[in-house]
Amino acid sequence: MRVNQVGYSIEASKRAYVMANVPEAGALFTLVDDDGRVKLRAPIGAELGSWNDAFPHVYAIDFDGVRQPGSYTITVVGPGPATSPPFTIDTAANVYRDVIANSLSFFQNERDGADYIPSDLRTAPAHLNDANAMTYLTPEYRPSGEFEGELSPLGRRIDASGGWWDAGDYVKFVQTTSYTVAVLLAGVRDFPEQMGGDSATADFTEEVRFGVEFLLRLWNDKTRTLYYQVGIGSGNETVVGDHDIWRLPQDDDELHGNDPRFRYLRDRPVFRAGPPGSPISPNLAGRDAAAFALCSIVFRSSDPELADRCLTAAQHIYDLADTNPDKLLTVIPFGFYPEREWRSDLELGAVELFFATADTDLARGLPHPDPSFYLEEAARWANAYIEGTGGDTLNLYDVSGLAHYDLYRAIEEAGDPQGLATTREALLADLKRQLDGAIEQAGRDPFQFGFPWAVWDTTSHGAGLSVMASEYDELTGTDEYADWSARWLANILGANAWGTSLIVGAGTTFPHCLQHQVTNIVGSLDGTPPILAGAVVEGPNGTLFHGSLPHMRPCPADGVDVFETFSNDAKFRDNVESFSTVEPAIDLTATSPLAFARQMAGIR
Secondary structure: OEOOOOOEEOOOOOEEEEEEOOOOOOOEEEEEEOOOOEEEEEEOOOEEEOOOOOOOEEEEEEOOOOOOOEEEEEEEEOOOOEEOOOEEEEOHHHHOHHHHHHHHHHHHHOEOEOOOOOOOOOOOOEOHHHHHEEEEOOOOEOOOOOEOOOOOEEEEEEOOOOOEOOOOOOOEEHHHHHHHHHHHHHHHHHOOOOOOOOOOOOOOHHHHHHHHHHHHHOEEOOOOEEEEEEOOOOOOOOOOOHHHOOOOHHHHHHOOOOOHHHHHHHOOOEEEOOOOOOOEOHHHHHHHHHHHHHHHHHOOOOOHHHHHHHHHHHHHHHHOEOOOOOOOOOOOOHHHOOOOOOHHHHHHHHHHHHHHHHOOHHHHHOOOOOHHHHHHHHHHHHHHHHHOOOOOOOEOOEOHHHHHHHHHHHHHHOOOOOOOOOOHHHHHHHHHHHHHHHHHHHOOOOOOOOOOOOOOOHHHHHHHHHHHHHHHHHHHOOOOOHHHHHHHHHHOEOOOOOOOEOEOOOOOOOOOOOOOHHHHHHOOOOOOOOOOOOOEEOOOEOOOOOOOOOOOOOOOOOOOOOOHHHOOOOEOOOOOOOHHHHOEOHHHHHHHHHHHHHHHOOOO
């Protein structure tokens, strides 16, 4: 039995799945509350397909009509009996209250620098040397990720402190941070009761301020210079990189004394995107501009000085976007984050600048004081995206799922001006195209997931799809994709072949063996506290990896893969060595609180 282990909201559709090794047609299921009372007895639903040789039959179990709050269990009585883990039915606000608070906790535990938040996992500040970091040219690097030769210092030091670690390691990237800040700020702006100042348990406002301040440190507005990375992932023959050893972050500032092999862990390099005033890779320019523009909107009343700095930076960065790039800049090496789509980034940056520029008189002193300039820009890039080939659904590599939603609202707010390169109808049609493509993919999967399970970033795609389905229904005033919004979110919360939630601390079964240094060294390895609650892991993948480092605690201790029986071409392994399935990251986690907030707000 596979269920949404976090629970089902009263108002949403409710579907569970039963995996069977024999035909179950005609079998009955019962839904029983925690007092043992049968609330529903009915035949199981349609067979949805085969999963693997061990489980050639997967059936749907629907119980939409059960609306009484409580704790429940489903039992199948038939040729292959099965019982679900317990789950709740309640208001969406109650169902998702704890998991959205856990999302905030994850980011707090990922904080770098002096302003860390003490917790059972975090007991000391880290990387204080980043406050006086040397800057460097981007080096040549090998396909393996190691850089060639020696780094070339620029002779300029900057304050690169703070920010969140990117993932289970300690490097920091503008690419992933700008995406994360933009998504979280959109949540604070649009859902103040769930993610903003009106939330009693999950106010992300100060956390996104922390992210914004890091991004501002990596942008010199006076010289128009962007720095894009702090630290190196892989070392080479002469130096050790971040990924080469396993340790706590607070050890780095004085690691191994004066040993030159560890010099770039003690004093982490900061890499410059290009000479002052030079064009900026459009993916970085668009997302950074979006993050800063959203900062201007969110902090306009509470911190106008910060809002002014953000809007100024946003306009200047956007103007430097390279709109004819040969290759995108992401991180060192590019293969860590092989991003190729960039038009949606410029669309997002421009539309958020439209809102931010219209929101203040400061714009009179900036390059483009008329917000209509940015509306036209956003429409131009949206049209370029729509007319292009490929594309993806909402995740780090494609932000059209958020950009189209905001541009639709911007065009509506502006009164549907004539002459724009796109229309609200075209934006809706493209959102629908992406969602219908996900539904087509769901038709090939007995668990009806809208993204292939054997591809990287499965979990974040599930949350992104849930957000997009909710956005479409909000804009159209329909419930056309409401069932899918709930279903795709349920997929990453336990309603999948492996029967595990892919978010730490969410549900009864979730990853215990993260490839995350702090969690592995300090945390528990059995799901009891302390855990990195709220962390979204990569999820099922077609590729598994092995490899340990000294001081890495084996997890699981016996090395047994308890999920192997449930795999096909897509595999999930809860093992610290398997970064392709259980490494968490800030970009992977970013859309999950937004998906929870939409459910809690009743927008599904």
